[in-house]
Amino acid sequence: MQIASLDGEYKKLTTEMSKQRKEIHREVDNAINQMENKIGEIKVKHHSILQKHLDEIKLLQSLMQQTLLALIEMEESNAVSPTIHYSSKIKEFTKLPPKVNISMPKFIPKQIEREELCSLIGKLTPLSTSLGERVFTAKKPNTSDRELLDEPEVLKTIKTGYEQLRHIKTIRTKSGERLRDTAVDRNGALLYSSGKTRTLYKVNNDQKEKMIKLQGWKPSQLCVTSSGDLLVTMYSNDRTQSKVVRYAGSTVIQTIQFDDKGQPLYSDNNIIKYISENRNLDICVADCEAGAVVVVNQAGKLRFRYTGPPSPTKNKQFIPHGITTDSQSRILTADRDNHCIHILDTDGQFLCYIGNCDLKDPYGLCVDSNDSLFVCEYNTGNVKKIRYSKYISS
Template sequence: MEGQPRAQDVMCCAVCNTAAVQMHCDTCLVNLCTTCVGKHMISDESNLHQVVKFQSRKSVPLYPKCTIHTKERCEMYCKHCDLPICSACVVSEKHTSHKISQLRELYSKRKEIQQDVGKIKADILPTYNGIMAVIHMKMDRLELKCKEISESIAKLGEDWHKKIDRVVNKLQTELTEMKKAHMEALKHNNDEIERDISNINFHLNLLEKILESNDSSLLFQYNSKVPTFKKSPHSVNISLPSFAPKEIQQDQIQELFGTLSLINDDHVYNSKMAKKIAESAPAPSAKTLLDKPETITTKYVGYTYLQNIACLKNTRIWASGDSRVIKLFSIGQESHVKSCITSISFDTNIPGVFSGPLYIAVTRNGNLVYCDPHAKTVIEVKNEEVQHTIELHNWRPQGVCPTSAGDLLVIMDNRRTSVFLATMRDGKPFQTKVVRFSDFVEKQTIQLDEEGKPLYPNTSTCSYRRYITENRNLDICVTDGEAVIVVNQAGKLRFRYTGHYPPPKWNQNFTPRGIITDSLSHILTADEMNKCVHIIDQYGQFLRYIDCGMVKPMGLSIDEDDHLFVADNKKKSGQIIKLRYLK
């Protein structure tokens, strides 16, 4: 458009407006031609004009004017008075014996500013963005859970008589108010983070402008705000609503229809985890449950009692059972690929009873991990050589699993023997706990709930075999032979799953053994007595059974493509069943 400057237009002198620019006045910040330099110099003799070649503009520091000697520039700095001063001020009595330095020394602050810019870009902004991503995740969880409960309430309400309509409407209103209150809190938290990020970006732009400018007064006025920004903002913790439906009875509609409550959703998100969520949050999966799971293949592994399995790759899987030898199998080969011979032996307290390395797992870097309940150790093996050993002293390991952060979770108890003969130790009930190890050093212990009661009770019917896994939402899932116990990363109880009604066709008590989670955060657990696998969601809601002719399912594992592997003891001959249950 005519009259607008273009990138290819030649810049003109600020005095004559015709000749091409060749010089620049760093004092007045104007462009000049060589002919007009003299005119510019005499146009304002009160200024000490610093005229340089155009290519060298902003190379000369622009010193501030002295507030006392108005015709002088402050090229000095009085450390005693913390003020820029001119040469006339230096010789005045006011600054006698004061420490004076060159104002040019303040230009060292440019390096500090450059470091601050780097810290903001590399650490602070990503942290803020990560925490905001966590807030959005919580908002999505709240929205999804409220939607599920709303649909459940509506469906149950349709089956009831008109006289309970007011009860349904009341609960729907309570749910809406719960959602509104928590959503407003999350949105307010989100707005605070957005404002903080806006302030950070504004400060960042200001710092970059200071770096581009030669105005030393800006350097003098600069104070770093990085310590303020490094104080990561808080993320509001909310409680999700929970609906507890009850059996329908005419005389107690309000009470028996169900009530709304809040369950704690207090996941722990540190700054590193928030950044990780922001940078690598996976796209929503399009997978859904198959109406009828399919058996892909089966493989006999030679154990009379197959206890546990752990996928190494899609076609390779470790297996352990009634032997001190752990074997690596390839689904496409007849014999096993290689073996890992452990040092596990008979339990000296119970002659004739052998307990092999029942609890095995594979770390993120592909190393095998197994538990030795007799030696009270957890051992990591690489290429048949022991890499690390965790000594548990008076505690016996029962299950182990790696975490997404590279830690190890170990569930253990302090029984004297490796089989469940009694619930007592030294006259007292024995204890069970989950311990997180980071770099093979104890980092966290999970044992009691908020009321000080055991999260993992030891009753006369609880199995001595416990299994453990971590879900994608960082929940910790444990089976104890009676229930699936799920706690969040901080160790707070989220729910207990004790089976589903109606039960499977075998109609036996729920006996959960192996446990694993998939890419959709489903929790899958083997039900030994009912010869099936239960699938529940991350909130503890039952989804369906997998019943593919299993006899005694124990350990479970899942590969990268969400194929399910089941350690099944069929006719005292252990076999691994590979299943497809997602489409």
């Protein structure tokens, strides 16, 4: 925040000096220009001090993240030795870098005396830097929550004019090929997958480029994670295996395919498997062939499978299609054949249905930043915006 405000603060200085310049006209131009150059030098030094402090904070933040990942791996491991020899770093991390306090230089004008013009224009106070103690305080829990409505309501119905509507986002290719899925990365670039070419593409400023070319596998559904990674569901060319792969750019950094017993996590076919990342970093996949929502943690370890509520009230088998998550880490999945949406908690416990909104063949799902739910109806081509929760305070 201090870095961002530097330009505005230093502009105030030059404005004050410009007022003084009008008082003494051309005789003081050279002297004032010299002082403006001095301001630039001080500003560079000021920025350098703050940037160095910011780099120290980012380094500590990175060490914290590495420690958290190491703890996750230790928790999931069966090895005893790392746990016995583990030494907590909490005390180390509570010692945050000292806060940098820098007082802005000031311009102090003087009355004009031509004989001593250069010295009487004014002076800039030097850049003053001091270190102040920074106190670590634990983050207070969020008291804002969203409660599920007893009666969800349709806020808007959008008639797209398309049939077999599967996604919220659409893109038309020159070849007319039906795309597998689309997503948007953190920079606003459009990503899409093509099963025909076995390729993931990026479109930025109307320029298309190949991101990833698969060998022996075909891409299906996409999900951009909170960290900026890309999750891709894919199936083998012979349609006997399915897996989830995490990419950082075009580099594979994680493959999720088997559980701890070596059994496949996902059904072995090319049926579309929709994917979403939860706020707790769980990876949620709607496996319609298996009739299950399969959820693994960030490390790829199976957390649970949801195959429908304990006491089903619908007539047809649960076959999930689209899947999404909301701000409360609830999981929402489309039950197309039963014309409803299932809402689950973070542990896979069934909470309720959204089924009273005249839904017809719900398929693709998306939740916006206000927890409004957008539902694609497969056959009608309609997209419905639904409110299903409200804010409460505790």
